[in-house]
Each structure stands twice: as structure tokens, then as C-alpha cells.
Amino acid sequence: MIDIEGIYKEAKALLEGHFVLSSGNHSNRYLQSAKVLEDPKRASILAQELAKMIKESGIKIDTVCAPALGGILAGYELARALEVRSIFVERKDGSMELRRGFEVKKGEKVLICEDIITTGGSAMEASKIIKELGAEVVAFASLANRGFCKREGSNITPKPECKLPKSVPFFALDDFLFEMFTPEECPMCKTGSKAIKPGSRNS
DSSP states (O other): OOOHHHHHHHTTOEEEEEEEOTTSOEEEEEEOHHHHHTSHHHHHHHHHHHHHHHHHHTOOOSEEEEETTTTHHHHHHHHHHHTSEEEEEEEETTEEEEOTTOOOOTTOEEEEEEEEESSOHHHHHHHHHHHHTTOEEEEEEEEEEOSSSOOTTOOOOOOTTOOSOTTSOEEEEEEOOOOOBOTTTOHHHHTTOOOBOOSSSOO
């Protein structure tokens, strides 16, 4: 098994400081998977490792679908490792849509892939679109799991905030469990430190 945390640190993708998360909570650590995926060789290594786990499960996959923007690179690399088709859904006027000529067939077996899964909200939006078009969502996957949801092979207890269904397997390379604080309870804020927003969304 490869050292996932070591790879993130090597890529300077495991940040330490004072951050505002997409939930609005604060943390002293932050994952920036785009930094890992900017190196094609590193991205391929991670995707191959994730694909190995999925193949060993015996689940049949026809297509990998990623929510844009963050999941596109991870989804493409995973699809390449699994030797299946890669598509993505994207947000338009506040809701996810399958665009750009992409189609799914009735009964097509689709895996939803993200770079990082926190509560699984974006993954579930993508899943909803795929199922409405008649395809079957057979698994979820991400490079990193923030610990709200329980991945295959992990002993962590899922949190109530997890939105992924327990009936569908979730594959990820590792769990990254960070302390989180509300702005009112954040010990870093109490020392006068100012939180920054390093992510792709300013919310």
C-alpha cells in the first residue's frame, strides 16, 4: 500500500495553517488535491491504486462520472486506470447537469468520482442526475476521504453529516481526519489569527 499522506505532503497538498472550510468551519489543516493532480505521474499512481481496490471488489463499472470542477482530473485518471469511459456533470444556474453531448444509457453502471469527499454532497448531486437519466450508480470513489463517510476497508464511524447511501460502496485511498471548529469556538481565531480560504469555492 502506498503512503497517501506522504504523497500529499510531498506535493505540498496537505496544508497547515488557519483555514475556512466550505462548511464555514475552521481547521488548522487543509487538503488541496489539485496540487497532487498537477503532476500526471503522481495522478496516475494514485488512480491505479484506487482502481486496484475497485477491481478487487468485483464491481462492474461502465463509466466514471465526476462532478466539475474538482473531480474532473481524478475521474479521468480513474477511468483510464479502469479502462472505461469518463464523463462529468457541471453546475449551471445553481444545479448539476450532464452537458457537452455526454449521454448515459438505461442500466449503464456508473461510478461517481471526486478528488476529495467530505460529506458527499456534490457526489450525491451527480448521482441524482445520472439516476434520473436511467443509469445505475454502483459505487462512489475519491482519492481522499475527509472522514465524514465510511470508505471500504476503514474502521471509522460515519458522521451524521455524511450524505452517501450506506447501500452503495465508497472507495478512497485514505482517511484524513482534521480537527474542525466553529468560528466562535476556533482557538486560532482567539489568538488573533485570520483564517484564509484556499479552496476552489469561496463558501
